[in-house]
Structure formats: C-alpha cells, structure tokens
Amino acid sequence: MRLDYLTIFPDYLAPLQLSLPGKAVASGLLDVHVHDLRQWTHDRHRTVDDTPYGGGAGMVLKPEPFGEAFDELGLEGATVVVTTPSGEPFTQALAHELATRERLVFACGRYEGIDQRVLDHARTVTEVREVSIGDYVLNGGEVAALAITEAVVRLLPGFMGNAASLVEESHEGGLLEHPVYTKPASWRGHDVPPVLLSGDHGAIAAWRHDQAVRRTAERRPDLAHPSQVLDGIEVRLAQ
Numbered sequence: 001m002r003l004d005y006l007t008i009f010p011d012y013l014a015p016l017q018l019s020l021p022g023k024a025v026a027s028g029l030l031d032v033h034v035h036d037l038r039q040w041t042h043d044r045h046r047t048v049d050d051t052p053y054g055g056g057a058g059m060v061l062k063p064e065p066f067g068e069a070f071d072e073l074g075l076e077g078a079t080v081v082v083t084t085p086s087g088e089p090f091t092q093a094l095a096h097e098l099a100t101r102e103r104l105v106f107a108c109g110r111y112e113g114i115d116q117r118v119l120d121h122a123r124t125v126t127e128v129r130e131v132s133i134g135d136y137v138l139n140g141g142e143v144a145a146l147a148i149t150e151a152v153v154r155l156l157p158g159f160m161g162n163a164a165s166l167v168e169e170s171h172e173g174g175l176l177e178h179p180v181y182t183k184p185a186s187w188r189g190h191d192v193p194p195v196l197l198s199g200d201h202g203a204i205a206a207w208r209h210d211q212a213v214r215r216t217a218e219r220r221p222d223l224a225h226p227s228q229v230l231d232g233i234e235v236r237l238a239q
C-alpha cells in the first residue's frame with residue numbers, strides 16, 4: 001500500500017517513521033510519502049490560505065496548491081482521505097474497507113478547512129472519503145491521519161506478526177474486547193478469574209464472550225445488539 005500525506009506541517013507526521021515498523025516499509029508492504037503542501041505555492045510568502053467567501057472567522061485552505069499537488073502526484077487508483085470533523089465516522093469497518101485500497105492520499109486540513117472544490121474536483125477522477133475520528137475539533141487533520149493510518153495498516157496481511165490477535169479485538173464483530181489478564185495469578189489481592197486458569201477452553205470462550213457482551217451493553221449501548229444473551233438469559237436492551 002502506498003500512503004501519501006498532504007500537509008502544511010510535515011514534521012507533524014514524523015511519527016510515521018517511528019510508529020510504522022521499519023520492516024513494513026523495508027519489506028515494501030508500505031510506501032510512505034509525506035508532502036509539504038507549500039511546495040505547490042508560487043508566491044514569496046508560500047501562501048496556502050485565504051479568507052472565506054461569505055465572511056466568517058478564520059481562513060480556508062486555497063484550492064490551487066491541492067489541485068497542483070493532486071495533478072503531480074496523480075490520483076489514479078487512489079482513495080483520497082480528507083480528515084475533517086464534518087466527515088463520516090471512522091470505524092473498524094471503515095478501517096477494513098480502506099485496507100483493501102492500493103493507495104491512500106491523505107489531505108490534512110487546517111484552519112477552517114479545505115476549499116470544497118478541491119474535494120469536488122478530486123471526486124471527478126477518484127474516490128474521496130471525508131472522515132472524522134470523533135465528534136470533536138482538532139487544530140488540524142494530521143493527528144486524525146495518523147490514527148486512521150495506524151488502524152488501517154495493522155489490518156494489512158503480513159503487517160501483524162500474529163494475525164490471530166486481530167480476531168478478538170474491540171469492535172471486531174460489533175463487540176468491545178473482554179478484559180485480559182497475565183501473570184501473576186494474584187496481585188495486590190486481585191485474583192485472575194478462576195475460569196481463565198481452568199484449562200477449559202469452552203468455558204473460557206463462553207466467559208470471554210459474556211464479558212464482551214456485558215462490557216458492550218454497559219459502555220456502548222449504541223453498539224449493543226437488540227438482544228444479548230447474558231448468562232444464558234436473553235436480555236432485551238432498551239432501544
């Protein structure tokens with residue numbers, strides 16, 4: 001997978017060199033390119049923004065630099081991901097969907113956002129997804145691009161050493177992950193649930209599922225299925 005990032009703060013994406021195991025880049029699994037949007041400006045001040053049409057506070061990122069960047073990079077076969085609080089929610093399902101793409105081009109907004117015509121024009125040549133990592137506002141889209149990148153690339157075949165660990169994670173299958181424990185069996189008066197020491201894999205699996213269902217019902221009723229089976233009793237949750 002090729003990953004391109006368009007940003008006015010390229011140093012903000014330096015963690016990509018740290019957070020993505022070098023082996024993923026060295027092996028060719030990932031091909032990462034961070035671009036300073038200002039390289040597509042032509043004035044002495046390297047201007048990337050201007051005041052909003054219609055008035056209002058703040059500045060808007062101009063269309064020309066993005067347009068020239070897209071022209072130079074080429075968008076064929078790419079999915080443009082625009083990180084914005086006004087985007088569709090980023091979910092594990094969307095992470096899986098984006099992990100199927102050959103190339104992602106992240107457009108990181110700043111200020112009041114990117115001129116909408118940039119996205120409208122890009123949509124005439126390729127897929128564009130405006131994506132939000134949560135209902136809150138950051139100073140820019142770079143942090144969201146990092147978060148989305150991490151969630152997506154870890155799903156790529158060969159990225160995780162043990163692909164099996166992906167199966168029982170939170171949000172896979174619509175449930176939050178069950179609690180996890182490791183040695184020692186007793187710590188500061190807190191004991192590991194005995195079922196986990198029983199060696200009864202069926203009972204362990206059932207306990208883990210019940211814990212996941214319980215956690216999901218308690219913490220994320222929005223994810224909970226209309227009817228959950230807890231302790232063998234069908235529990236109907238409030239709609």
Ligand SMILES: NC(=S)c1ccno1
Nearest residue numbers: 085132133137138144
């Ligand atoms: N919530 C997201 S993705 C965002 C981007 C910029 N500010 O907030």
